[in-house]
Amino acid sequence: MSHTAEPTTHLAHHFSDTQQQADTAKLGTWVFLLTEVLLFGGLFCFYSIYRSWNPEIFHNAHKFLNVGLGATNTVVLIVSSLTMALAIRSMQLGERRKTIWFLVATFLLATTFMVIKYFEYSHKIHLGQLPGQWYTFQGVEGTNPHIFFSAYFMMTGLHGFHVLGGMGLITWLIIKTARGGFSPAYYTPIEMTGLYWHLVDLIWIFLFPLFYLIG
Amino acid sequence: MSAFLAGGIFALLIRLELISPAKEVFDADGYNQVFTLHGAIMIFMFLIPSIPAAFGNFVMPLMIGAKDVAFPRLNLASWYVYLTGAGFALYAIFTGGIDTGWTFYTPYSTTTTTAVIPMTFGVFVMGFSSIFTGINFVVTIHKLRAPGMTWFKMPLFVWGIYATALIQILATPVLGITLALLIVERFAGIGIFDPAMGGDPVLFQHFFWFYSHPAVYIMILPGMAIISELIAAFSHRHIFGYKFIGFSSLGIAFTGFLVWGHHMFVSGQSDLSSVIFSFITFFVGVPSGIKIFNWIATMYKGSISLKAPMLWAIAFLIEFSIGGFTGIVLGALSIDVHLHDTYFVVAHFHYVMVGGTVMALFGGLHYWWPKMWGRMYNETLAAIAAVLVFIGFNVTFFIQFIMGTQGMPRRYYTYLPQFESMHGFSSIGTLIMAVGYFLIGGYLIYAIFKGKPAGPNPWKALTMEWEIPSPPPHGNFEGTPQLRHGPYDYDKVVADNAVPEYMHEPHR
Numbered sequence: 001m002s003h004t005a006e007p008t009t010h011l012a013h014h015f016s017d018t019q020q021q022a023d024t025a026k027l028g029t030w031v032f033l034l035t036e037v038l039l040f041g042g043l044f045c046f047y048s049i050y051r052s053w054n055p056e057i058f059h060n061a062h063k064f065l066n067v068g069l070g071a072t073n074t075v076v077l078i079v080s081s082l083t084m085a086l087a088i089r090s091m092q093l094g095e096r097r098k099t100i101w102f103l104v105a106t107f108l109l110a111t112t113f114m115v116i117k118y119f120e121y122s123h124k125i126h127l128g129q130l131p132g133q134w135y136t137f138q139g140v141e142g143t144n145p146h147i148f149f150s151a152y153f154m155m156t157g158l159h160g161f162h163v164l165g166g167m168g169l170i171t172w173l174i175i176k177t178a179r180g181g182f183s184p185a186y187y188t189p190i191e192m193t194g195l196y197w198h199l200v201d202l203i204w205i206f207l208f209p210l211f212y213l214i215g
Numbered sequence: 216m217s218a219f220l221a222g223g224i225f226a227l228l229i230r231l232e233l234i235s236p237a238k239e240v241f242d243a244d245g246y247n248q249v250f251t252l253h254g255a256i257m258i259f260m261f262l263i264p265s266i267p268a269a270f271g272n273f274v275m276p277l278m279i280g281a282k283d284v285a286f287p288r289l290n291l292a293s294w295y296v297y298l299t300g301a302g303f304a305l306y307a308i309f310t311g312g313i314d315t316g317w318t319f320y321t322p323y324s325t326t327t328t329t330a331v332i333p334m335t336f337g338v339f340v341m342g343f344s345s346i347f348t349g350i351n352f353v354v355t356i357h358k359l360r361a362p363g364m365t366w367f368k369m370p371l372f373v374w375g376i377y378a379t380a381l382i383q384i385l386a387t388p389v390l391g392i393t394l395a396l397l398i399v400e401r402f403a404g405i406g407i408f409d410p411a412m413g414g415d416p417v418l419f420q421h422f423f424w425f426y427s428h429p430a431v432y433i434m435i436l437p438g439m440a441i442i443s444e445l446i447a448a449f450s451h452r453h454i455f456g457y458k459f460i461g462f463s464s465l466g467i468a469f470t471g472f473l474v475w476g477h478h479m480f481v482s483g484q485s486d487l488s489s490v491i492f493s494f495i496t497f498f499v500g501v502p503s504g505i506k507i508f509n510w511i512a513t514m515y516k517g518s519i520s521l522k523a524p525m526l527w528a529i530a531f532l533i534e535f536s537i538g539g540f541t542g543i544v545l546g547a548l549s550i551d552v553h554l555h556d557t558y559f560v561v562a563h564f565h566y567v568m569v570g571g572t573v574m575a576l577f578g579g580l581h582y583w584w585p586k587m588w589g590r591m592y593n594e595t596l597a598a599i600a601a602v603l604v605f606i607g608f609n610v611t612f613f614i615q616f617i618m619g620t621q622g623m624p625r626r627y628y629t630y631l632p633q634f635e636s637m638h639g640f641s642s643i644g645t646l647i648m649a650v651g652y653f654l655i656g657g658y659l660i661y662a663i664f665k666g667k668p669a670g671p672n673p674w675k676a677l678t679m680e681w682e683i684p685s686p687p688p689h690g691n692f693e694g695t696p697q698l699r700h701g702p703y704d705y706d707k708v709v710a711d712n713a714v715p716e717y718m719h720e721p722h723r
Binding site for chain 1 (some may be wrong): 281282283285286287289346349350351353354357358359384385386387388389391392393396399402403404405406407412413414415418422690695
């Protein structure tokens, strides 16, 4: 906290210097990510309970997921994490144009993910695998196979909302970077969005084997 | 506060209905709705947000010498989010109400025709408000303490708020996902909690209590945090066992996550888990006991001044002890099977929540009211009100322990004739309490406009919020505040009610 305060427009009135402000933002983001982990934790708990009760149903039902598309999406998200990290790196080096390009790349990869997800979802809805009152699919052996699809749609759906939220944040970052809102001295929002984006990526890395690679 | 008023009026209606076994104010369905609304409003809209959002936001930054909370905009957002959630809850009330009880247990909550979705969605949204507050407090306490304000020089209120914030962060997301699952279950029938479709209704109870048991500590820990301040300030003595009180807050927060199963002794969990949950439940008594003993040790040989806030603190000590001991009774497996879902449980949690949290809340309100508005209230009226509420409270709820042991079940709209006199007695207590509450509302509001100027430090307390003018100026402190003495150094420092040097005129 002994860093000298440099004159900057980004320092809010209640902080003594930019270092304190950046540390505060970072801690706040990590705590927020912790709440996200717990939010998904409830669903992972739900998944593990019902899988341990119905191992055969989960095994039989997972065959209806397309491993190829799931794997593609995994690669897409991992690459988007890389481009996100490169965007932060570029801003640290003061390369604004590069930052924008990396952010745009991240956004496009996220869009790719959502488009692939859209095709997966619409195919399943077409087959009548949407759980609850719409469930009509008869192809899975065993009682109550819809439980697998309940877990699948709830978990990938909540994850999908997080991807959409991340796309919104990245759009905001692109605009703000283009207007010169960030500099090597102040790029906290890019870094924080990066942390969030890596978490979204990480959750998918757990979801992929749990749903697509059973057995 | 308006939520407290609304919830309180529902409580009054419940007691009026129960004056006799016959139908007075409303019928059985109406009664189900009213006790649900009383519970849901009091818990989600009053007890959980009240102390952290009101005193935490106001006093905590002052106490650690911060100019504001870490994320002021997030803080404001949490207020709007809370209002949005409350809006959904109101919408639920006006579109058919809700009759599930505040716990929203499945399978009833997925089959009743009342407005479960708007209500649970409202609670879901308010959960975000709670999470935002928690994040804000944890980060503020970590990063914005004034130079010299080390962890063990923080006032104990801050320790309590810190423990509360940790629970808010770690438990509330689980409630969020539980209610989301409930909404999806009700909306789409995905069968998670429906045995006919391979689901399990008890799973809902596990999920729900994983949040809602820690949530009772979200309600009581800030109350305890206030009591630590009151006891030290009005005994004019260094708090006894500072570190023990501080760490016992964290101890309660931690243990609170491991005891949710004691709500489900008769819900069909395995005997082994019941035994383990019962055993861990007893451990909650240890940090709570540590606090009570340290507070009493602080008062021992202190120079106690019986101002209004201290009266509330003493009421807290008495009533929380009763609430705590009956908690141990309920935590014992064999006894709980007998007492489960009786008035004994009702009396127990009202002793903890009203006798504990609400007494502490009013203590804090009377303690910091002069700091908030710069004006003093009428202390005679304040003492009368405190005594009225104390008597009314005990008349209302003590007899409910007795009714509970004799088998009066909770949530019943009518009862056997043998309980009539006891129910009548209890209802009279509620009226006494109501008079006390309205009296408080009256003189506190009067004080804002017509009260005598209070000065910066009317109680001659030593925590940092009393070093600045009342009400605090924008930005709280002039320059970077310096810590000159510990929060409880009453043996070394004598505080006065003088205006600080940099403020020549009392702030109006």
